[in-house]
């Protein structure tokens with residue numbers, strides 16, 4: 001199902017080295033807005049430690065953001081010391097492809113993390129990248145995202161009841 005993630009987590013910190021290694025993931029593509037920072041551009045300091053731990057364990061990381069605000073993405077990339085692509089137009093494949101080439105990995109070795117189904121999850125699924133959906137950091141969203149949230153809630157609920165059924 002193109003709309004369903006391979007994994008649904010509370011936030012990026014819940015994505016452990018163990019989870020990645022069990023799924024043969026060697027690289028991670030990260031969304032920015034509401035995945036790494038909130039609408040006021042604040043980042044949990046624990047995110048830096050999380051990124052460093054992944055790096056120490058050989059996981060390669062790259063930022064792929066849809067925003068056209070380069071200053072915002074650049075600041076996050078400098079804080080975390082990660083390469084970045086912005087204005088990526090997810091769910092189009094081009095941003096994921098650029099990241100794949102930069103990471104020098106195959107699609108099947110990469111996971112993509114984001115808070116939006118229509119962009120992050122669908123884009124990753126189209127590339128057969130392991131898709132990880134996280135809960136958005138803040139309730140506040142830019143206008144266009146706000147419109148999509150109720151639809152996302154329906155999809156997430158269906159997804160959760162599906163995996164629940166599978167576990168029984």
Ligand SMILES: [Mg+2]
Pocket residue numbers: 031032033034035114115116
């Ligand atoms: Mg986002």
